[in-house]
Amino acid sequence: MSAVLQESPLSTDIRVPEITDAVVEPMDTRPGLLWILAFLLAQGALGIGVISVTHQLMHGIGILGINNTVGWGAYITDFVFWVGIGHAGTLISAILFLFRQKWRTAINRSAEAMTIFAVMCAGLFPLLHIGRNWYAYWLIPYPNKRDLWVNFNSPLLWDVFAVTTYATTSMVFWYVGLIPDLATVRDRVKGIRKVIFGTLSLGWKGTGSTWVHYERAYAQFAWLATPLVLSVHSIVSFDFAVSNLPGWHTTIFPPYFVAGAVFSGFGMVITLLVVARSTMKLEHLITMDHLDLCNKVILATSWIVSLAYLTEIFIAWYGGSYYERYAFLNRAIGPYWWAYWTMMTCNCVLPQLFWFRRIRRNLLIMFIISIFVNVGMWFERFNIFIISLHQDFLPANWNYYVPTFFDWATTLGSFGMFFTLFLLFCRVLPVIAIAEIKSVLPDPVGNFTGKKEAE
Amino acid sequence: MKATQFVAGFTTDPHKFLELGEKARGEGFKNIDSTMPYPVHGFEEAYGHKGSWIGLAAFGALIIGWIAGFSMQAWMMSVDYPQNVGGRPQISWPAFVPVTFECGILLAALTTLISLIIAGKLRPNPMTDVVNPRLTDDLFSIVIPFKTEEEKAKAESFLNGQSLEGVEVHDLELLDPRYIKP
Numbered sequence: 001m002s003a004v005l006q007e008s009p010l011s012t013d014i015r016v017p018e019i020t021d022a023v024v025e026p027m028d029t030r031p032g033l034l035w036i037l038a039f040l041l042a043q044g045a046l047g048i049g050v051i052s053v054t055h056q057l058m059h060g061i062g063i064l065g066i067n068n069t070v071g072w073g074a075y076i077t078d079f080v081f082w083v084g085i086g087h088a089g090t091l092i093s094a095i096l097f098l099f100r101q102k103w104r105t106a107i108n109r110s111a112e113a114m115t116i117f118a119v120m121c122a123g124l125f126p127l128l129h130i131g132r133n134w135y136a137y138w139l140i141p142y143p144n145k146r147d148l149w150v151n152f153n154s155p156l157l158w159d160v161f162a163v164t165t166y167a168t169t170s171m172v173f174w175y176v177g178l179i180p181d182l183a184t185v186r187d188r189v190k191g192i193r194k195v196i197f198g199t200l201s202l203g204w205k206g207t208g209s210t211w212v213h214y215e216r217a218y219a220q221f222a223w224l225a226t227p228l229v230l231s232v233h234s235i236v237s238f239d240f241a242v243s244n245l246p247g248w249h250t251t252i253f254p255p256y257f258v259a260g261a262v263f264s265g266f267g268m269v270i271t272l273l274v275v276a277r278s279t280m281k282l283e284h285l286i287t288m289d290h291l292d293l294c295n296k297v298i299l300a301t302s303w304i305v306s307l308a309y310l311t312e313i314f315i316a317w318y319g320g321s322y323y324e325r326y327a328f329l330n331r332a333i334g335p336y337w338w339a340y341w342t343m344m345t346c347n348c349v350l351p352q353l354f355w356f357r358r359i360r361r362n363l364l365i366m367f368i369i370s371i372f373v374n375v376g377m378w379f380e381r382f383n384i385f386i387i388s389l390h391q392d393f394l395p396a397n398w399n400y401y402v403p404t405f406f407d408w409a410t411t412l413g414s415f416g417m418f419f420t421l422f423l424l425f426c427r428v429l430p431v432i433a434i435a436e437i438k439s440v441l442p443d444p445v446g447n448f449t450g451k452k453e454a455e
Numbered sequence: 456m457k458a459t460q461f462v463a464g465f466t467t468d469p470h471k472f473l474e475l476g477e478k479a480r481g482e483g484f485k486n487i488d489s490t491m492p493y494p495v496h497g498f499e500e501a502y503g504h505k506g507s508w509i510g511l512a513a514f515g516a517l518i519i520g521w522i523a524g525f526s527m528q529a530w531m532m533s534v535d536y537p538q539n540v541g542g543r544p545q546i547s548w549p550a551f552v553p554v555t556f557e558c559g560i561l562l563a564a565l566t567t568l569i570s571l572i573i574a575g576k577l578r579p580n581p582m583t584d585v586v587n588p589r590l591t592d593d594l595f596s597i598v599i600p601f602k603t604e605e606e607k608a609k610a611e612s613f614l615n616g617q618s619l620e621g622v623e624v625h626d627l628e629l630l631d632p633r634y635i636k637p
Contacts, residue, residue, distance in 0.1 A: 016467070016492075016593040141531060149531040153540075158553040165557040169564040176571065180591070184492070187588035195581040202577035205630050206591055207598070208489035208502050210575040215494055216507035217571040221564065224513070228560045235553050438493040438593075 014284060016438055023181075023432045024188055026280045031427060034279050042419035049413010052406045053128060061131050063406045070389045070401035075129040077381040078411050081264070082122035082418075083163065083236055084257075084377060087229055088265020089115025090170060093177070094225035097218075102440040103293055106286045109181075109433045110276065110425075111269050112174045117421040118268075119167045121414040126159075128410070155238040162235040169228055173221040179204050180214075180435040233257045240384065246327035247388030250315070256308035260377060263301035263347070266294050267373030274367045276426060285432055288361050295360040298373060302351035305380075309348065327388060335400055336387045339379050346376020458486070458600035458627060459634060462607060463586060464614035465596050465621040469495040472595040475617060476501035479597060482613055488598040490590045490630070509570040516566035517559045524558025525551055578632045586629050594620075600627060 031039075056063055066073040089111035096104040127136050139160045141150045150157050182201035186194060204210070234254035241253035270291065277286040316328040331340045350372050353359045360366065391398045403411075425431070466472050473495060479487050480503055489502050498504070525548075532538075533545035571577065590596060599610040607624070614622045628634040 020592050141527070147536065149536055152528045152532055152554055153547060153550045155553075158557075161554045161557040165561040165564075168561060172564055172568050176568065179577070180493070183583075184591040186583060187585055187591045198583040199579045199581045201583070202572065203580035203583050203632060204577065204591075205585065206490045206492060207630050208491060208498055208504060210577070211491055211494050212499055212504045213507045213509055213571055213574040216509045217567050217575075220510055220513045220567045224517075224560050224564050224567070227556075231553065231556060231560075238553070435493040439495065 014441065016441070019285065019432075019438055020184060020188070020434055022282060022285060023430045023434050024185055026426065026431070027185065027428065028189075032279065035423065035427070038275075038419065039423050042416050042423060045412050045416025046420050047413075047416070048409050049416055052409035052413060056128065056406060056410070057133060061129065063404065065401055065403045065407050067399050067401065069392050069397050069399040070386055072129075072385050072389060073401055074382075074403045074407035074411055075125045076385055077378065078414055079122050079125035079129075080236055080257075080381045080385075081378050082118045082125070082414065083166075083233065084261035084264045084381075085118040085268045085374075086115040086122065086166070086170070086265065087233060087258070087261035088269050089113070089118075090166075090225050090229040091262055091265070092269075093173065094222040094229065097222040098226060103290055105433055105436040105440050106290050107269065107273060107294070108436070109174075109177065109429075110272065110431050111265075112170065112177065113422065113425045113429075113431075114265075114268060114272060115170050116167070116174055117418050117425075118265075119163065119170060120421070121418050123163060123167065124414065124417075125410075155235070155242045158235045159239055162232045166228060166232045169221070169225055173225055176214075176217060176221060177433060177436075178429065180206060181430040181433060184434050185430060230258055233261045240388075245388055246321070246323040247331070247384065250312060252308055252311055252315075256305070256312075259301050259304035259308065260347075260380060263298060263305050264374060264377035266298045266301065267370045267377065270294055270298070270366055270370035271374065272422065274363050274370070276431065278363075280426065280431065282432065285437065291363075291366060292357075292360045295354045295366055298370075299351055299354040302347060302354075302373075306348040309344070330391060331383055331387050334387065334391075336383065336390070339382050339387070343376050343379040343383055346372040347380060350376075458602045460607075460624060460626055461488075461598045461600040461630070462610040462614060463490075463596045463598055463623050463625060464617060464619040465587070465594055465623075466619050467593050467595065469595065471617075472597070473497055473501040475597045475619075476503070478617070479599065479613065484599050484610065484613070486600055488600070488630070490586070490596045490598065492589075492591050492593055492595070495595075507574065509567060509574060512570045513563045513567045517563040520559035520562030521555055523562070524555040527558070528554060576632055580632070584629055586623070586625050598630065 064073060064075070089108075092104050092111040093108045093115075096108075127133060130136060130139075139150065139157070150160075179201055182197050183204035183206065186197035186201050189197060234257065237253035237257035240248040241250060243249060273286055273291065273294070277283055313328055316324045319325075331337075350369055353365070353369060359369075386401050390401050464475065466475065472489070472491075476487065476489065476498065487502060489498065491498065499506075528551045529546045532547075537545050585591075586596070587594060597614070599614070601607040601610055611622060611624075626634070
């Protein structure tokens, strides 16, 4: 298995300068109609989100669907959903790097961009959810007149540290990876863009004495990001697992959340790559083999997630706790049965289609499945948070949570923000790690006889 | 006297590029460097580069970050504002593990970035001059700095005998910001 994966799926016919041309070309040409339409759509969604958030800032979180019983609604679902989406990018950029998986070089740049944008979306939701948003800085321990510190025994505070560290490290890792490619672009453009890329590329000249340090730094980031990414979603799961609520209080949460995060993240990777590779004419660099491998990861993580669901159900029965047993029965046949079975269908049943090679290599079907994977993972979080909360220990308090227009509008707005940022990224930065993909070419002489010699 | 200029020999073939480094060092050239559009496996050995100290710096930062992160929490929770929560220990260390871990990772990541900027001599430069724009595309070069005309002649005759795609003389300030004349 690993021997197969370590092969580079790139053709031996691709020459080095052609890679540069193919990656830089979308930055030099005018955007196509599809891009403009997608951008307008994303802007529209973002606009709705901005209006909704403005309304919330003016009137408070009372406009949301949350009630006395269900204190965490769609916002927290969105938060965990977006943090999860980010995990695939770090998995590809850091963990696959440590395992020397050469195929990652075609998709790591866009996946890392996706990570950063997803974490930015995620970070918005707790900040909006705290209510008095202008006191958001109280989350950070700083010397203050009130002589108070934050509570380090609280998993919610661990989350503040985990997500900010994750956002910072991902951005630094991404930027360091971009430096040689920014220099490549700098040497090909003119005018104001040369000044911008010259500044951003930090005067990169590609000298061997710099590459020595660069390679070490890059590997260092991978070593740091690997435990970091595993810790981040574990800590997100502590927000729930450390509490004492049936349905939340389970030790399986950290690995189950991490696997789910990778599962949903790869779903988003497929959603983005299927569109990006064809509209940007990068089929020869992001090949069908790459998508095939991503789909295999989706299939594998789907099974981990399914196993976690079954384990939870088994332990709820086997553990003998009356409340725990009720919580899980309530998920499947309670008032939110529709959310539970949406999750089960999208996360456990539909990805099984990826057992078939022809489906793993069919662009339309994999695109549709990837959308369902994302829907399913959103509902997984909805199930965990809302179903566990809506019937608490006093039956008089039992309540049915319905997201309001503003919940949905802000959720839509986060998608708008995500796609706006991603579409802009496709236009202004190299979407493929140029220097990295060149260094994993299959290596016959054909790749290196540059066509530019005719000039 | 420091060298201010260098002789560069160009090639697009990474295998030839590696051989060139070995040969140049065999011929006794000192302080040779290179430029690469993408890293070639084994260039450190071929060009005699020493390892990088960035790993050590990051490791040190990781340990310092862990110690600082734990001390911060222990001090805030037990010295500066101690609270008695049902008689539980004030330094409840298992609860401090996640934040301690993240502090170490954050400091190590930022240290790696700063170390790279220092060690790699990276400086933002809006008006970056380059030897050849293809050096960030597909062209490799060996860089042999020289101080005297004799050294220059020796380097040029060596590189001319290697059937390269060009041999040129340039100022070192094109490669290293430390050589930029005031």
